[in-house]
Amino acid sequence: MLDPRPGQIETMGDGECVTALRDHDLGRIAVVDRGVRPLIFPVNYFFDEGVIVFRTAPGTKLDLSLGASVGFEIDGWDPVQGVGWSVLVKGIAHDITQPRGAPTGRMRYWPVRPVAPGSRQHWVGIWANEITGRRFRTEARRPPLMAQRA
Amino acid sequence: MLDPRPGQIETMGDGECVTALRDHDLGRIAVVDRGVRPLIFPVNYFFDEGVIVFRTAPGTKLDLSLGASVGFEIDGWDPVQGVGWSVLVKGIAHDITQPRGAPTGRMRYWPVRPVAPGSRQHWVGIWANEITGRRFRTEARRPPLMAQRA
Secondary structure, eight states, X not given: OOOOOBTSEEEOOHHHHHHHHHXXXXXXXXXXXXXXXXXXXXXXXXXXXTEEEEEEOSSHHHHHHBTSEEEEEEXXXXXXXXXXXXXXXXXXXXXXXXXXXXXXXXXXXXOOOOOXXXXXXXXXXXXXXXXXXXXXXOOOOOOHHHHHHO | OOOOOBTSEEEOOHHHHHHHHHHOOEEEEEEEETTTEEEEEEEEEEEETTEEEEEEOSSHHHXXXXXXXXXXXXXXXXXXXXXXXXEEEEEEEEEOSSOOSTTHHHXXXXXXXXXXXXXXXXEEEEEEEEEEEEEEEOOOOOOHHHHHHO
């Protein structure tokens, strides 16, 4: 990731966002319950070809995501460097458990590895239609010793 | 946090969820755009008295959260211990920038410390009406040496 200038929030380029999505495997999906209430669930994922793939068991996450607009987010915060970033994906989720030819057939071979226990036989792909990212570095703090000397 | 039994997902108790919310200061809020599209934003927060307080600048996050149902989530994953957990809060967000007596007056003194640069003069409180949490430990993996001996 490019080194952000201190004290301002910067927009991440498309390439940076894609790299961040490729370099991580834990994100969060947001779905909407009953048309008004957003819910957030952490998921392990694999990203390629503009599609985020995760696996899940039957339940709320599956019911509310299929065929719907969903949000997907990854972020990071390094307290030592004072650098933070986040990438937000907007897309539509589709069931790819029973793939119908390419490209969904290929996706079923992607290394999607949930760390949570339990059978997760449903495969879901989020086709990204918008990917944006922001990063920042906190204002440089003067080291205490230097401050005393100044 | 209680030590989860390996290989299953457990429900966190109310007290555990509250403790987790108190012990952290970085979470994610989900809001709904145009009634259908959920968005996720990372925020620094402070939690007390059943209310999550964060600060923000004017923009999408503020516009879509005020008076609306929002989701708020924190999570953690320790790859060494194989322990993961997440807490999900459902609630309604209200503007407390101009507090009207207690308790919102008190909240304006809470230590809400955004790490991201920029002025964040709007204070928002999420009144939690449901807090749930889940935790798990991955299946115990047999150490390679033990496996060879068996």
